[in-house]
Amino acid sequence: MRVITEWPASARAWERCRQSLAGGVSTGLRAQMRPHPIFFSHGQGSSITDVDGNTYVDYVLGWGPLILGHSHPGVVAAVGAQLPQGQTFGSGHLAEYAVAEQVCAAIPGVERVLWSNTGTEAVQVALRLARAVTGRWKFLKFEGHYHGWSDQVLVSYQAVEEGRPKLTSRGQNPSALDDVLVAPWNDAEQVAALLRDRDVAAVICEPVLCNSGVIPPADGFLARLREVCDETGTILVFDEVITGFRLAYGGAVERYAVRPDLVVLGKAIAGGFPLSAVGGRADIVDQVTEGVVHAGTFNGNPIVLAAASATLGELRRDGVYDVLEKRAATLADGFAASLRGHGVAAAVHHVGPVVQCSPGVVRVGSLADFLAADWEFYDALSVELLRRGVFVLPRGRWYLSTAHDDRDVADTLAAFDAAVEAVVRDRD
Incomplete structure (x- = not known):
């Protein structure tokens, strides 16, 4: 060797x-x-x-x-076919709905999709939608879970503070700690207690804690999160930037048979091209037509969506x-x-x-x-x-x-x- x-x-x-x-x-x-x-x-x-x-x-x-x-030859061919047709239009094109339909068909409970470019952006949109729907501001996350590098979510990532939120980066706004609650992964009853005591807009989690040990959910844990969120009117968000289209074609939603209200997608969805998405219930995602701002010059880029369509086609094979x-x-x-x-x-x-x-x-x-x-x-x-x-x-x-x-x-x-x-x- x-x-x-x-x-x-x-x-x-x-x-x-x-x-x-x-x-x-x-x-x-x-x-x-x-x-x-x-x-x-x-x-x-x-x-x-x-x-x-x-x-x-x-x-x-x-x-x-x-x-x-x-x-991958299929991805290379799809991108190559799109390149001479244009890089971006600043308006609608057919791939926007064609690939959104692929995502809706793949993941149980996804009725609408929003395109974005990175997981960090998509998480911001998901939390904004949850706040708009509930009229609440706080959210709950779990120790060790990573949801991007924006100030509001880069909390308690690589440190155990016994439930106390902890900043992760120098220069991070300390006010990020005001709106977040933190619980240990797989402790459903602590989540239930926190949600009953406070008005919380969303619970967000990696359905498998991939960023800190690839720790799966305990038996029944995700189902219990679903129950508690339903009881308290809280939006359940699965951050499937890693698990989406990786654990199964329908991601962790399919693998664990628990439907969140919103799912955040990224990484594998476009086979190496920068694409992320928020998918979920129509009444929540459609808030972008009712005053919730969702923006981005490169959202729904035709080259990236060509790569996504080819990737999803390959992953759908038996x-x-x-x-x-x-x-x-x-x-x-x-x-x-x-x-x-x-x-x-x-x-x-x-x-x-x-x-x-x-x-x-x-x-x-x-x-x-x-x-x-x-x-x-x-x-x-x-x-x-x-x-x-x-x-x-x-x-x-x-x-x-x-x-x-x-x-x-x-x-x-x-x-x-x-x-x-x-x-x-x-x-x-």
Whole structure:
């Protein structure tokens, strides 16, 4: 197995980038990559190639959007056909309703759709709609859940404060804490108590806590949220930026058979192009025709919607999610066996095609468990994987695409075992 020892062209590119681009990265999360941000030239299918000419099996997948892998022929063809027809119109076009109809058909309970560009924007619109409908201002979120980087929602993301909201960023407006309540994930009765004591416009959650440990909902938890929201007149919002079109064609709504009032979509919906959406009950979403402002120059961009239509068409094929589930299970089982074989305690599991590997703990059932993992070990592991041709995210989350095949999985398991052995040896 070839082992990469250095990345000179990437190191030079990063150093030059830092002279003109703040931090040398276009989003701060990429600065977490070890040993330093790697610069890439192209990707194809499940693989990605850096500027030094090294090729990797890619489990980052653009931090999630590339559900079909890199440069999927159907997506490339759809975008290529649209480009000479125009980049944007500033008015209506046929793809706006055609793709909205695909979304409505895919997700139970979605009657209307609003197009946007990023998850952060879509969450803002969802909360605005909830406030308009209820006439209330507060919302409830859960510890460790990420709903974008705007001031109002970037609260209690990577810290446990026993129910007390906590700011996440320097420069964040402290007034963001005034309108938010925070509860532990999977504690339905605390949610019920908070909603009964206060007027709350919305409860928002990742239906699977993907951003902090890939923690699924406890049995009956989402159904209980639905009941409590109905009892208190609160709008239930599923943030399915990660889970939408990934856990199933109908996302977490289909997988767990619980219908929120609103669902936020992003990442996988357009196969690598910047698209997000809010979907849900017509009486709520149609508030944009009754004075709720929803704006954006690039909303419903025809190129992006061409990519979305092609992506959804591929994901609708028979057996797609069964194969993704099977390969994720093979990876998770292999990772667990390798770590166990080298004497490393770890929690490894998956929900659909999202795998979580958390060394140093035996289970991840809460944000506290996730934060307690040995992330120094995992940082070292991610570098050893990179040396062996496997590109992964920090903090243990792995994404699979339809482009990954059995050979990719076998090669990855071999590289993973060698990488674990190297980290254990270096630590002894």
